[in-house]
Amino acid sequence: MDTRQNQKSMKLLNFIEEKGNKLPHPITIFMLLTIAVMILSHIFYLMGTSVTYEGVNKETMETEVLTVKIVSLLVPEGIAYMFSNVVNNFTSFVALGPVLVAMLGVGVAEKTGYIGALMTNTVTKAPKKLVTPIVVLIGVLSNVAASVGYVVLVPLGAIIFLGFKRHPLAGLSAAFAGVAGGYSANLFLGTNDPILSGMTTEASRILDAGYTVNPTDNWFFMFASTFLIVLIGTLVTEKIVEPRLETFVPDKQNESVQTLSDKEKKGLLWANISVLLTVAVIALLTVPENGVLRGEGGSLIQSPFMNSIIFLMMVIFLVPGIVYGMIIKTIKNDKDVASLMSASLETMAGFIVLIFFAAQFIALFNYTNLGTLMAVKGSAFLQSIHVDGVPLLIAFILICAFINLFIAADSAKWAIMAPVFVPMFMQMGIAPEVTQVAYRIGDSSTNIISPLMPFFPLVVAFAQRYGKNNGIGTVVSLMLPHSIVILICWTIFFAIWYFIGIPVGPGTSLTY
Incomplete structure (x- = not known):
């Protein structure tokens, strides 16, 4: 029976690989989605569609019942908006600046x-x-450094295996599972923590003007989740993904793991020392109560330190990079x-081009108020099925996981939802x-199977190093079991955590 089920699973994954490879390029998909938004916005506009919800009036900054109408992109005002905001939509896209600065x-x-x-x-010093x-753990931890996991660890995972x-595709899948599938898990704070917490704070103040969500407010749960993701990534890679792959015969063009030379070992030692010194300097500027990177009243949350975290991450990588390069003469x-x-x-050229089209789609989607319509109707549906607590949060996780297949930028989705x-x-x-934690679970889980995820084409390119016919479907079929x-x-882990009543972060509560 197990053999039959395994054969059915293999056929399904092979089918997904075949059909997925026929999908158009993600840029083309974003263009098609943009056209769909244009058409749908005009249809709903002609129907006079509107949505009423409780929110904050941007002019008075007071909570009141707001009515929003669907705005058409095919009327003179909409057409003018599309043409006049192309550059601003691109340059103001929330993921663009932080990633480029960190890089x-x-x-x-x-x-x-x-x-x-x-x-x-x-990795090479570890037992076989x-x-x-x-590999999975380093993938999860690499999220601290923005896109480095996608750019460095995913291809390195293949080479290590x-x-x-x-x-090598098993190594690629293990690394990708850690980097993207475990995107929100980490032992440390990542670049997305302050971004998401800021948006959650603004949303919570619709009802409670004094409420603040700090970047550390999901840390307990995400710390524990790191070990869960490592366990899952390991078992799925070794028990499901790798057995399905045929024997790989390397050729002359395939990479191999190179051992470090004495000069490289020396460079690595001094580079690591420079990291410790750099972190020590930052700590001296931040840890003391009167530190220059502290905020008003010695605050660490609302402070220059938190505002400059992307720049500080850049420095933490730049300094050892220069030290290492000087020693080995690069x-x-x-x-x-x-x-x-x-x-x-x-x-990052491919990423920048893709972001250009993604930014236009998201901006136009928000301008038409279709996002508000979907969100309000979706919340009304959740209320209509009369669920609360864990069942409600699970339903929300599933909705986030589904939406993530179509809008991959986590901050953009959260800004809407x-x-x-x-x-x-x-x-x-x-x-x-707690709502933010539930969102992050759903958002992370389907990253690895969404062709619209900005780094997905890069992963496909890495896969093609080990087979010219490898494409979108190949990667999706590799990552679907992980997802x-x-x-x-x-x-399940989240539900157990919630039932037990453990805070998701320092000083937080599960209930409001």
């Missing part, structure tokens, strides 16, 4: 070889049995540093911090 430092650390040496040194969990005579002068910074942004779901759940006695198991197990 200035991460890129230097990558291009000099520091990150590769650090990861290779860590621990390679998979370490190949070095241990295992299928950096000889300041011109080399500037060139490496430029090269790091060149690797938070103003509706956070106040609604507050009225049901659920704290905003399903992560969604189910993480949701």
Whole structure:
């Protein structure tokens, strides 16, 4: 019976791979979605569709019942908006600036070889049995550094597995599962924590003007979730993904794991020392109550430190990258540093182009009020089925997981959903911090199977190194088992956490 079920699963994954490879490029999909928004907005406009909800009047900043009408993009005003806001939609897209700034430092650390040496040194020293969990763990931890996991660890995971005579696509899937499937889990705070908490704060103040959600308010749950994601990623890779793959025969063009030379080991040592010194300097500016990076009254949450966290992350990667490069001679002068910074942004060219089209779609979607319509109607549906507590949160997780297949930018989705779901759940006695956790579970679980996720094409390109016919369907079929198991197990873990009554972060409550 188990054999038959396994054969059916393999056929399903093979079918998904075949059909998925026929999907158009994500840029084309965003263009088609934009056209769909234009058409739907005009249809609902002609129907006179409107939606009423309780929110904050932007002019008076007071809570009141608001009525929003669907705005058409095919009337003169809509057409004018589309043409006149193209540049602003792109440059103001929330994910663009932080990623590019972080990559200035991460890129230097990558291009000099520091990150590769650090990861290779860590993974190759591990016992063979621990390679998979370490690859997944480093993938989860890499989220602290924005996109470095996608750019560095996903291809490195494939190379590491190949070095241990295992299928490189299994290594790719393990790394991708950690980086994207466990995107919200981490032992440390990541770049998305302050972004999401800020949006949750604004949404919660629709009902409670003094409510504040801090970047640390999900840390307990996300810390514990890290170990869950590592366990899931390891078991799925070794029990489901890898057995399905055929024997891989490497050719001359395939990479292999290189051991570090004495000079590289020396560079790695001094680079790591420079990291500790850099962190120490930042700590001296931040830890004391009168530290210059503290906020008013010694606040750490509302402070220059939190406002500059992206820049500080850039510095933490830039300094060891330069030190490592100087020792192994990949950096000889300041011109080399500037060139490496430029090269790091060149690797993001595909991401930037995709963001341009994604930003237009999201901006137009918000302008038409279709997002508000969907969110309000969705919340009305949840209320109509008369569920609350854990069942309501599970339903919300599933909705987030589904929406994530079509709108991959986590901050963009939360900007649309938070103003509706956070106040609604507050009225049901659920704290905003808990709602944010539920959103992050759903948002992370389906990252690895969404072709609209900005780095998905990059992962496809990495997969093609190990087979010219590998495409979108190949990656989806590799990652679907990860996605399903992560969604189910993480949701169960969350439900148990909620039932026990453990705070999701320091100083937080599960109830409002």
